[in-house]
Amino acid sequence: MNISAASQAAGLPVKTVRYYADIGLVQAPSRSDAGYRTYDDASVRKLVFIRRSREFGFSIDECRELLSLYQDQDRNSAEVKRIASRRLEEIEQKQRELQSLHDELAHLVKTCRGDDRPDCPIIDYLG
Amino acid sequence: MNISAASQAAGLPVKTVRYYADIGLVQAPSRSDAGYRTYDDASVRKLVFIRRSREFGFSIDECRELLSLYQDQDRNSAEVKRIASRRLEEIEQKQRELQSLHDELAHLVKTCRGDDRPDCPIIDYLG
DNA sequence: CTTGACCTTCCAGTTACTGGAAAGACTAGG
């Protein structure tokens, strides 16, 4: 499988697949005589795993941890749960921040007439 | 006022204040004989305006827009409202994404025993 | 044999700063 087939199968851009090999996230695949990267199903599965982990907002370094646990037949689930729980807390923190941001901004937008006059509570508040 | 006094007054790191002048977000301040940047109250007010806008998640380019409206005595509030409303929609979009992410991950964390056994629903789900 | 799609490497750019080095300026104490 050449890189574009693998990237299609994994649901990632070609550039990203190459990038993941460059930074050693997935080990560099073998090469054809012409120097083309050739991927197998196992590599694609790892790429999919990474894509899904990234979609969950795990950083590349967290993906690295998760991936090694994914490949480790003797892993214990405590490790994985720890990483995921930490991520969950980050999400909850972000949600709280976003909520107060939302409420404040929504209030400002609501009280702004939005006409052609120069007085604007949003600007007043920011300044 | 030297840069550190201005940065204190504005609540921004010195580096950031310098950076904002470099990228032309605030016009470059005048210099002392020795080449030190000297800030006045008006500059500090603009820096505060930017800091607060950034805290609201406006990008640097949006801050640029808002700042020019802030300085424009003839601005109409419709423009400002438009920018803020767009930002509000982005926040709401992000909130929805974060919510579904949260629910999915919370479910996984909940169903993971987190013991020393190798089977782990989080890994199963990601892989 | 040529065309076009695909592949390679390498370099630069993105966002919004942040860290650090080297060197000049200013202030207070002795």
Add this chain to the structure above:
DNA sequence: CCTAGTCTTTCCAGTAACTGGAAGGTCAAG
């Protein structure tokens, strides 16, 4: 006047995670 310490300057590099593009090699079809 000297020195120590703090402040300031510029410039270069790094962060995270890619993305875009150029220059050039490869492959399959017609």
